[in-house]
Amino acid sequence: MTGIRQLAEHLDISIGTVSRALNGKPDVNEETRRRVLAAAEELGYVANQSGRSLRQGETKVIGLMIESSKETVENADNFFLGVTSGLQSVFARHKLDLVMLPCPSDEDPHEYLKRMVARRIVDAMIISDTQRVDRRIDFLSRAKIPFVALGRSLSAGNFPWIDLDFEGVADHAVERLIARGHRRIAITAPSSEANLGYLFVGSYRRALERHDIAFDPALVIRVKSSEQGGYQAAHELLQLEERPTAVILIYELMAIGLYRRLMESGILPGRDLAVIGFRDAPRARFLQPSLSCFRISLYDLGVDLGRMLLANMPAYRDFYPDSGRDIIWPLELVPGESDAFDVGAIV
Amino acid sequence: MTGIRQLAEHLDISIGTVSRALNGKPDVNEETRRRVLAAAEELGYVANQSGRSLRQGETKVIGLMIESSKETVENADNFFLGVTSGLQSVFARHKLDLVMLPCPSDEDPHEYLKRMVARRIVDAMIISDTQRVDRRIDFLSRAKIPFVALGRSLSAGNFPWIDLDFEGVADHAVERLIARGHRRIAITAPSSEANLGYLFVGSYRRALERHDIAFDPALVIRVKSSEQGGYQAAHELLQLEERPTAVILIYELMAIGLYRRLMESGILPGRDLAVIGFRDAPRARFLQPSLSCFRISLYDLGVDLGRMLLANMPAYRDFYPDSGRDIIWPLELVPGESDAFDVGAIV
DNA sequence: CCTACATTCGTAAACGTTTACGGAGTGCGT
DNA sequence: ACGCACTCCGTAAACGTTTACGAATGTAGG
Structure with a gap:
């Protein structure tokens, strides 16, 4: 060579x-x-990148750490691929390359991250799937490795992140349903006491009470955020003595399973039960009746994530002086047929 | 540090x-x-990896190049994540790390690959989405960069690859359906004249003719290998004057759209039309009626791919002396309900 | 006591690049 | 003739590691 x-x-x-x-x-x-x-x-x-890196102490490579957990593989929403295109559009301007670092499922994410960083394979990191307490965040902060997180966390006082607006979505969804006459509205949440579930359900509850509707714990369906979880959620909904007229899904993908279970009982989404989804899962785009859903532009999310990261790297800071921090990412409602009916009109 | x-x-x-x-x-x-x-x-x-790489001329990093094409994102089957776990299990033994290199959709895959290799970010490459003539293969061969391909190609005389057994699957599927009395069997194929479609349809045709069933071009449905493609395939099937009793899908995911279109016309898969799928797409696992499908263990595929790659790298060759080359990966039929009926019994 | 050999370690070169420093050449004003 | 500024380029050190080579020490056999 x-x-x-x-x-x-x-x-x-x-x-x-x-x-x-x-x-x-x-x-x-x-x-x-x-x-x-x-x-x-x-x-x-x-x-040769090795020689260059050695001399200048940087690799010009950014790492996006992803976890190939069973759930990720099964959900298969290619969330990250969507984000990478936005990230790369930002990085390309600075001749930075992006690599995805898949953490093996049998390795501790924290150890994996440490190894990648210590070996200086990347200059900076984008982490996702943040936990409520996340040792990776503490480690990166202390080691002064530039990073951004896709997801909030309670760890380490002050670090840059972007997270989806769980609270805004729940609020908006409830308001929309109430305006159409719904009073008995169910919601799904992760089975674990995860941060995002707390925010989601909390906002849902406040919106209900704002309209003098009592919060009913039975209407919070705790299932996995997956297609099967959706199936089970529908199943549990059908067991309730007083059946709700609407349901808000924390993950769009659940709609696929939910639809199936409902159809099995002859219940048609959008006619017999209003359904609103959340987040972006390409596979759910072709449901029928079409799903009313809060969607994201993964590309735009990637762009902002990339900018925020560079704003935290001394060498690129000046290019992004007014880049925000700790963004709560707003979502846009894409109306479909699944919540198209007014309960008032029926009653 | x-x-x-x-x-x-x-x-x-x-x-x-x-x-x-x-x-x-x-x-x-x-x-x-x-x-x-x-x-x-x-x-x-x-x-520090830079220093080490510089000295020994190798990075101990293997690259898996993936293309974030629109089709990949929409299909969202996480095929690669499944393969990575198998790859990593092999690489871990030699302290090799795996990085995924997502080629931006606006960059020529060939140029992207060249850049990554020239910068010596990786020692070896795994490429996928191979084209019939693929300049990447010629480049890697000439540059003597160790690599394996996931998919056949007509380029460059002799290189290691693994590909799915399209021919075996089509043959097996036809035999199975004929044994159950089917004589009018449709098949889907990519709209482009891709290599794999040629093999798939060719084998299908030979199997039919072996049983003295004339090949009918009208039964080859050329649509995209995606959920929407499946929907459209069903649509086209329903237009045929003499409707087939069975259909073989080249991509499992299509079953989702196909089912939907069929149900819209009151046709129940597994009762009114036999359906057999191919390849592994986690999202299709929960269809009802369950899909008869040729499945892969992505993990095992990854393991073999990793071994084949290392067998082509001087430093690791001795560990994998009898690793095969040019593997045509066999698939196992997982029977479901979607082809459970005998046409003979009905007629 | 000398030689031969094994064990253990230090020395220094090398990998490919970037960059601080200084030198050579030119042009220009005094 | 001299000094100065400017442009352009060569020299060499430095980045962190591995490794060929040889030095030092110990051990055993003659």
């Missing part, structure tokens, strides 16, 4: 000049720069 | 000895090795 040395010999100039020419340094004759660039193209020279 | 120099000073021995101790070289006293390892653990020392 051709290194900078071969390139310099071929051009009969010193490697220092070649390097400066390639890196756009000012103290090099424009004519020589032209020759160097031409020769580099001709010989197919690309700088 | 602590480097090998700090570690050596702390122990009051030379950095050469520290390095040898850490790397398990024989010419170091066991007592000193113990001390070094203890100190490394205590100080949290991890070798």
Whole structure:
């Protein structure tokens, strides 16, 4: 493979000049720069990243850590692929590359992260699936590795993150349903006492009480946020003595299972039960009746995530002076047929 | 951050000895090795990968290139995540790490690959989504970069690959359906003249003719291999003057859309039309009636892919002496309800 | 006591790049 | 003729690690 040395010999100039020419340094004759660039193209020279990293102490690579948990694989919503395109559009401007780091399911995410960072494979990290207390966040903070998190956490006082607006969605959904005459509204939440479930249900409760509707714990269906979870949620809904007229799903994908279970009992979403979904899962886009759903532009989310990260890296800070922090990502309601009916009209 | 120099000073021995101790070289006293390892653990020392890579000319990182095409995102089957776990189980034994390299959709995959390789971010590559003529394969072959491909190609005479047994599946499916009395069997194929479609349909045709059933081009439904494609396939099936009694899907995911379209017309899969799927798509696992389908263990596929790659790398070749090449991956039929009826019994 | 050998360790070069520093050449004003 | 500023380029050190080589020590055999 051709290194900078071969390139310099071929051009009969010193490697220092070649390097400066390639890196756009000012103290090099424009004519020589032209020759160097031409020769580099001709010989197919690309700088060896190891040498460069060693010298300047940075790799120009950003890592996106993902966990290949069973749940991720089963849900299969390609959430991350959607985000990467937005991330890359930002990184490309600075010649940064993005790699996805899949943490093996049998390895502790914290250890995996430490290894990747210590080996200096990446300069900065994007982490996701944040836990309520997340050792990764403490580690990255202390080690002063630039990072952003996709998801809130209670760990480490102050770090940049973006999270979805669970509270806004629940509030909006309840308001919308109430406006259509619904009084008995169910909601799904993760079985664990996760942060996001707390926010989601809390906001739902406040919205109900604002309209003098008593909060009924029986209407909070705790199931897994997956297609099967949706199936089970429908099953539990049908068991209730006083059946709700509407249900809010914390994860769009659940609608697939929910629809199926409902249809099995001859209940048609959008006619017999209003359904509103949340989050973005491409596979749920083609349901019938179409799902009313709060959607995200994963691309835009990736862009903001990338900007926020760079704003936290000294070398790029100046490019993103007014980049926000701790963004609560708003979602847009895409109306469908699944909540199209007014209860008032029926009663 | 602590480097090998700090570690050596702390122990009051030379950095050469520290390095040898850490790397398990024989010419170091066991007592000193113990001390070094203890100190490394205590100080949290991890070798800087840039320095190491530079010296030994290898990065100990394997790249899995994925394309975030629109189709991938929409299909959302997490095929790659499933494969990575198998890959990592092999790589972990040799302290190799796996990174996923998502090629931006606006960049030429060939250029992207060249960049990643030239920058020496990875030692070896796993590529997928191979095209009939694929410049990446020619490039990697010429540059002598170890690689394996997930998918066949007509490029570059001789390279290691694994591909799914399209021919075996089509053959098996046809035989199975004929044994149950079906004579009019439809099949789906990609709209493009892709390699795999050619193999799939070709084998289907030969199996039919083996049983003296004339090949009817009208029964080859050319649609996209996606959920929507399945919907459209069903639609086209219903238009046919003489409706088939069975259909073979080239991609399991299509079953979701197909089912929906069929149900809309009151046709029940497994009772009115036999359906057999192919490939592994977790989201299709929960269909009702359950889908008869040729499934893969993505984990096992990953394991073999990893082994095949290492067998092509000088440093690891000896560990995998009898690793096969050019594997046509066999699939196992997981019977379901969707093809459970005998046409003979009805007629 | 000398030689031969094994064990253990230190020394220094090398990997490919970037960059601080200084030198050579030129032009210009005094 | 001299000094100065400016442009352009070469030199060499540095990044953190591995490893070939040889030095030092100990041990055993003659």
